Amino acid sequence: MGISERKEREKTEMKELIRAAALKMFLEDGYAKTSIRKIADAIEYSPGTIYLYYKDKDELLYEVQGLAYGKLLDAFKAEANSDDPLKRLIQMGKTYVSFGLENPELYDLMFIIRAPTNVDEESHKDNGDKTFQYLLDCLEECINKKLLRITDLQLGALQIWSMVHGLVSLNLRCRLKVMAIEQQELKVILSHAIENYIASVTL
Incomplete structure (x- = not known):
């Protein structure tokens, strides 16, 4: 060497x-x-x-977030891999929620705390892109096969991401306690919420 x-x-x-x-x-x-x-x-x-x-803590956080996005992508590849894109979309939603519930501190670093503002994003432009692209690819396949009412790719991705992120965030900030859900029931109920949402936008 x-x-x-x-x-x-x-x-x-x-x-x-x-x-x-x-x-x-x-x-x-x-x-x-x-x-x-x-x-x-x-x-x-x-x-x-x-x-x-x-150069500073912001840049370090940005790289740490990149590692976390990689962990989420690995989870998608392992657990959301059905040949049926609609089933894969549901699997992705459930995987995302499970990831957030099982890694609350990591999820907080990824999506809850304020994003680093003192970072040259151009030099880190692929930070999280591959993870988001996994959703886009699945959603685009669903749209092309006319499986969903959704026809706008970016809008559809935003709707689905917002939905699963909302579920995780409500739980992380203890807002679901108002529903008096037992902890062992939580994942099942959230999984049903994902299935029902996808069913509502399915043709």
């Missing part, structure tokens, strides 16, 4: 170390209470070392 290859590998390993420590602290302590200095202390490096790879 040449010098340049070794340096590139070391750079990749260091970024992975920083991201892993940041993710752990974001989840355990919260984004607001986590500082670059605390992350540096956790990996036993100076804050200056982290600044060699990330």
Whole structure:
């Protein structure tokens, strides 16, 4: 292995170390209470070392979110893979909700806290794109096969995403308690809500 290859590998390993420590602290302590200095202390490096790879905490959060979107995409591929696009769309909704219920702190980092504003999005333009594209591809197949009342791809994606995000967000902020739903019943009821919604837009 040449010098340049070794340096590139070391750079990749260091970024992975920083991201892993940041993710752990974001989840355990919260984004607001986590500082670059605390992350540096956790990996036993100076804050200056982290600044060699990330200009600030916002950029680090953006990369951590990218890893989280990758986890959601992996869940889609594993659990929402029916050959029938309509069934796959339902599977995606259920997978999304399950992911949010089982990973509440991670979901909060992905979708609830304010998005980083001090990030060059052009250099991170694929952050979450593949995950969203998985929905678009499925929805487009449903539309092309005339399985849905929905005919506008982007509007349909927004409607479906808003619906499942709303279910997860209501639960994460404890707003579903007003319905007096037992915790063990929650996932079943939310799954039925997804099925009923898809049925309402099915031809």
